[in-house]
Amino acid sequence: MRMTTKGRYGLRAVVNLASRESDEPVPLSSIAREEGISTQFLEQIFFALKKAGVVASVRGPKGGFVLARDASDIDLRQILLAVDESLFVVPCTQDADEPVCSRKPDCPTYPVWKELSEILGEYFGRITIRNLVDNAKRSRGDGGLREAGGTTP
Numbered sequence: 001m002r003m004t005t006k007g008r009y010g011l012r013a014v015v016n017l018a019s020r021e022s023d024e025p026v027p028l029s030s031i032a033r034e035e036g037i038s039t040q041f042l043e044q045i046f047f048a049l050k051k052a053g054v055v056a057s058v059r060g061p062k063g064g065f066v067l068a069r070d071a072s073d074i075d076l077r078q079i080l081l082a083v084d085e086s087l088f089v090v091p092c093t094q095d096a097d098e099p100v101c102s103r104k105p106d107c108p109t110y111p112v113w114k115e116l117s118e119i120l121g122e123y124f125g126r127i128t129i130r131n132l133v134d135n136a137k138r139s140r141g142d143g144g145l146r147e148a149g150g151t152t153p
Contacts, residue, residue: 007080009037015133031065054069093114
């Protein structure tokens with residue numbers, strides 16, 4: 001699996017939004033500037049995040065974006081899927097209507113790829129935005145990622 005720029009930027013932008021001390025809407029231009037992301041690219045990402053119910057927009061002179069739900073109710077899997085990030089390591093593990101590979105029924109490696117894809121989905125589903133925000137506040141720069149309860153995922 002290779003994470004695309006859209007997936008990485010989407011995660012960073014949502015963490016940025018969740019890290020604010022205030023519940024005030026945040027202009028996209030502020031997030032773009034702070035994260036070093038093009039505003040136009042961030043607009044595409046936030047359109048997808050809004051459609052998925054991760055963020056909400058607020059119109060008006062003091063408008064911008066806010067989280068649509070509490071940060072503890074938004075996991076990384078939701079964000080990655082919202083921005084069309086594939087959590088499948090090979091195409092044959094996708095649950096598509098039409099088979100991607102004719103060898104799938106007899107492939108000796110298919111179970112390995114299927115299990116790895118499931119593990120990735122579960123892993124990203126265990127980590128919430130709140131976990132990332134709290135971890136960053138707790139220990140800037142130690143590199144340790146901790147889930148709620150203090151364990152490493």
